[in-house]
Every structure is written in structure tokens, then in C-alpha cells.
Amino acid sequence: MQTPIDATATPAWSRLTELHIGMRPDLRAWFAQDPERAERFTYQVGDLTIDLSKNLLTDDVRDALVALAEQVDVPGRRDAMYAGERINVTEDRAVLHTALRRPADDALMVDGQDVVGDVHRVLDRVYDFARRVRSGQWVGVTGKRIETVVNIGIGGSDLGPVMVYEALKPYVQDGLECRFISNIDPNDCAEKVKGLNPETTLFIIASKTFTTLETLTNARMARDWFLSALAERGIAAEGAIAKHFVAVSTALDKVAEFGIDPDNAFGFWNWVGGRYSVDSAVGTVLAVAIGPENFADFLAGFHAVDEHFATKDPAENAPMLMGLLNVWYVNFFHAASHAVLPYSQYLHRFPAYLQQLTMESNGKSVRWDGSSVTTETGEVFWGEAGTNGQHAFYQLIHQGTQLVPADFIAVANPAHPVTDGGVDVHELFLSNYLAQTAALAFGKTAEEVRAEGTPEPIVPARVFAGNKPTTSILAPALTPSVVGQLIALYEHITFTQGIVWGIDSFDQWGVELGKKLALEIAPAVQGDAEALAAQDPSTQALIRRYRELRH
Ligand code: F6P
Numbered sequence: 001m002q003t004p005i006d007a008t009a010t011p012a013w014s015r016l017t018e019l020h021i022g023m024r025p026d027l028r029a030w031f032a033q034d035p036e037r038a039e040r041f042t043y044q045v046g047d048l049t050i051d052l053s054k055n056l057l058t059d060d061v062r063d064a065l066v067a068l069a070e071q072v073d074v075p076g077r078r079d080a081m082y083a084g085e086r087i088n089v090t091e092d093r094a095v096l097h098t099a100l101r102r103p104a105d106d107a108l109m110v111d112g113q114d115v116v117g118d119v120h121r122v123l124d125r126v127y128d129f130a131r132r133v134r135s136g137q138w139v140g141v142t143g144k145r146i147e148t149v150v151n152i153g154i155g156g157s158d159l160g161p162v163m164v165y166e167a168l169k170p171y172v173q174d175g176l177e178c179r180f181i182s183n184i185d186p187n188d189c190a191e192k193v194k195g196l197n198p199e200t201t202l203f204i205i206a207s208k209t210f211t212t213l214e215t216l217t218n219a220r221m222a223r224d225w226f227l228s229a230l231a232e233r234g235i236a237a238e239g240a241i242a243k244h245f246v247a248v249s250t251a252l253d254k255v256a257e258f259g260i261d262p263d264n265a266f267g268f269w270n271w272v273g274g275r276y277s278v279d280s281a282v283g284t285v286l287a288v289a290i291g292p293e294n295f296a297d298f299l300a301g302f303h304a305v306d307e308h309f310a311t312k313d314p315a316e317n318a319p320m321l322m323g324l325l326n327v328w329y330v331n332f333f334h335a336a337s338h339a340v341l342p343y344s345q346y347l348h349r350f351p352a353y354l355q356q357l358t359m360e361s362n363g364k365s366v367r368w369d370g371s372s373v374t375t376e377t378g379e380v381f382w383g384e385a386g387t388n389g390q391h392a393f394y395q396l397i398h399q400g401t402q403l404v405p406a407d408f409i410a411v412a413n414p415a416h417p418v419t420d421g422g423v424d425v426h427e428l429f430l431s432n433y434l435a436q437t438a439a440l441a442f443g444k445t446a447e448e449v450r451a452e453g454t455p456e457p458i459v460p461a462r463v464f465a466g467n468k469p470t471t472s473i474l475a476p477a478l479t480p481s482v483v484g485q486l487i488a489l490y491e492h493i494t495f496t497q498g499i500v501w502g503i504d505s506f507d508q509w510g511v512e513l514g515k516k517l518a519l520e521i522a523p524a525v526q527g528d529a530e531a532l533a534a535q536d537p538s539t540q541a542l543i544r545r546y547r548e549l550r551h
Helices: 011-022 027-033 059-071 074-083 097-101 115-135 159-167 186-193 213-232 240-244 252-258 281-290 292-311 318-332 350-362 394-399 425-442 446-451 480-501 509-525 529-533 537-549
Strands: 042-045 048-051 148-152 177-181 201-206 245-249 265-267 337-343 380-382 406-413 470-477
Touching (some): 011 059, 027 425, 042 318, 059 318, 074 292, 097 115, 097 292, 097 480, 115 292, 159 350, 159 480, 177 186, 177 281, 201 240, 213 509, 245 252, 252 265, 265 281, 350 380, 425 470, 470 480
Parallel strands (some): 148 177, 337 380, 337 406, 406 470
16 A cells, blocks of 8 residues: 655645745735736636636745645556556545546456446446436336436435536426435425326436435335325336336345346446446436436546546646645635535535535545544535525625635526526626626725725725635536536546545545444434433433424
């Protein structure tokens, strides 16, 4: 096992420390003195134009960040990941989500197996299934075509599919609707099956492990609902499960135990992390919704960014630079969070999706060799679609005491171009996207506030300090390819940060303890006195109170 290189012991880290101490951020002056700043710090990655110029970034800082990437060997670890080395050390697994989007003729041999061939064999089956559902060739137990697809999964088996379904709504086939059940809260399943016709509903049970409590409980509840809804209509259940339940998993034996026909199951591999799996068979619901051709474009979008990340030198490598900038903010400016603000209503679930990608990956305190991390890791990612966020939390970003680096994402062409009184509404929307990053970067001085006639005691409240770092990302339109590009961009940003911090960004041991305790506590909640006595005093009191309140 290659020992992680301690970033804080590198010459580049010392240089960054010096640069941070000497830095007096002044984006107004930096732009005024350097007319090429915007151009110099703007990068093109596939269809994404990425402007880093409103960051607290100078040429010296960029050079030191690039040196840091080289000194901790981000390029070497990247190459190891792409080649299928077992860089997920604590689970002893390869990390090959990039293989999920390689073209069919781009073979990759890992342990004597062509993983790209395997990927395309499954994709072909997923596409064939999607075509049959979309065309009406696949019919339910009473011969009717499918109108609703319900995906049951959680975490990586839910967040990606939901986010992309929402993002690509304009591409969803007319007459098809998808719903998503994830939470073990029984209200989730109850609300999502409301109004559904069992004869025209298809369930996809998506679980990498096929052991997840939430998903298996929801799958059983959905099956019960389905069978009783059929019974209410006087329809015999025989053969119905095979026509209305399919599965996606790495554990095809468990799928069969659940009662789903293995012919209706789509596999993937343990080298695909759950949060990196939307581009595997976990995306089956999407292939049905948007069609195989659009799904292939989605994968091609990922691949375009994978190629950029794999081949560009660190100084020209936008995902790497964005990851390094995040390190700069977390470790030198002590930024505890990072906002992602899509100026596209269709991307409203993108921040939630990124929370799993970034925080399950980089929320770690030990390095991949078991030693403690040597600096802060894993900022909180959060956000909301613009302009809703502007009327909620932007106040804190503009004038609060915490530094919150923010990514602003927009597209040039809306799916629904409309005017209001002759004004293009999308342009009004984009004006907000542009205005916010300008306000954050350049602020408003006391002199400017006074010049507007503001009375003195109110002046400080109306001053904007500026120098709040933002990245602007602009794409031509929210196509399947662009959505794939955005996901791959953030995957590689997350990877870069993880390597600098020396952590395994591909395990998630931190979610295990709560899962185990929930199973131990369940009997106490259900009234078992012995199990109750084994709990801590606070938990015991809460359970007693719950049992008093429960009808
Ligand atoms: O939350 C932990 C986790 O293991 C995630 O990493 C994963 O995406 C999710 O649970 C769901 O797991 P599965 O797809 O195996 O049901």
C-alpha cells in the first residue's frame, strides 16, 4: 500500500502558508490591474465554461496549488484509479466508475477481465429493457403498457436517479412518469403509491448490496401494496411480480431470494461506489425515462470530463484546480462549508446529490493507512436553486462572518424560452446569476453607500466587504451530456481533495454504527423491557415518552 503523502509537510504547503499570510484579497484591484485575469482563469471542459477568476486566486497561489497536486501525487493516484488499482484501500477494491462511461471499443483489462466489455453487455440489456418499456412491448399482467416507473433505493441508489430525472424532465417520454421511494418513513411509500394503477406500474428495486434495510422494507411494502391493489381489482397475482418488479444490484443471488426473476435483474460491480453509480445499471430508471440514446449522451458527457481530468496538466486541469481551490479555502481560510447554487430549476436536487458525493467521500478523520489526518477535511456542501436561495440564505454569504466559497451554475438556453412584457425571462434569471457573483466579488464600500445619501448610522449595515470567492459555470443548455459533465466534474473535484488529504474517498464506514444501533434499539421501541434497560438514560426516556404518545 502506498503511504499517503502528508500534504502539510510539502514545500508547496509551506509556500501556500506564506502566500496566505501575505494575502490581502482585493478582487477589485486584481481585475483593474490585470485586464486578462478573467480570460486567464477561465477553462473550457467539454461544454462547460468554468470561470475561476472571482476566486481568491493569484498566479502564485495557482502555481503553489499545482505544485501541491504534484507533490502529493494527485496525477499518479488518478492514473491508478483509471487503471483499476485497488485505491479503495479499506474495502480493498478498485474504483472504476470512469470505466462505466468508456466507449465500447475502449477495453480495460483488470485482473484479466475486460471491465468495459462487461459494462457494455449490461448496458445493452438495460437499453433493450428500456426500449421495450418505452415502446409498450413490455406489458403488465393485464396486457397494459407501463405508465409509471417507481424506483426504490436510497443514498447512491436514489439521489443520482432522482437528481438526473428532475434535471432532464424535458427529455422524459410523454406518458411516462417516474417516482422515487427512499425513506423508511412509511409515509414516503404511502404517498408515492397514491393514485397509482398497479396494472401500469413497474417497480425497480435498486440496491448495490440488496441488504439495505430501508430499500428492502420499502420493496416489501410496495409488493404488498401492489398485490392488494391487484386483488381489489379482482386480478390474479400469478406471474404479476415478474412483469412489475425488476432489480438492479451487485448481489444477483439476493435479488432471486427476494422473488425477482434474474432475467429481470441488471448487475453492476463492487468497484462502483454507491454514490458513483448513477451511470451504472442504477440509472435504469433514467434509461427508461429519457431513452437509451439520451442515456448514452449522458455517459458521453461524463467521459468527456474524464478525458480532460486524465490528460490535462494540473495547471490546465479544471476539476483538479477546483479541488485544489477547495483545499485552499478549507485549510488556509478555514471555510467550513461550500455552497452550490444552480441557476436552473431543473437542477434543484443537485446540491442534495452532491452532499452524498462530497461528504460521504471526504468526511473522514483518518488517512487510508489508518493514521490520523494532518489537517481539516471535508467541508459541508449545501445549496438551493437560484433565485430561491437569494431570498433565503445569501445574506450570510454576503455579509456574515463565515467565508462560504460558492459555485454558480447556469445554462444559456432554457428549455422553456418565454417573455414577460417583451422581456426574456431567462435573461432576467441570468442577470441574477451574474449580479450575485459580481456583488460577492466586488462588494460596496462605505463611500459608495454614503454617496447614495444613506444616513451615517446605517452606512455600515449597507456595506458589502466583497472578496467572497465564487466560481461561475456556464453550459449551453441542460442536455443529458451536460448533466453527465457536471457530475463527473464534481466527482473529480472530490477525488482531488481526498488525495491531498490522504483519505480513502471511496469507503463510508461512518454510516455503519447508526445502522447497527437502529437494529439494536428497534426491540426497545417495540416494547421489549430488556432491550429498553440496555439503552442510555436519554434514549430510555425518549422511548418511554414515545410509547406514551403513540396511539
Ligand atoms: O449510506 C450508506 C450507503 O452504503 C451508501 O453509500 C449507499 O449509496 C447507500 O447506503 C445504499 O446502499 P445500497 O445501494 O447497497 O442499498
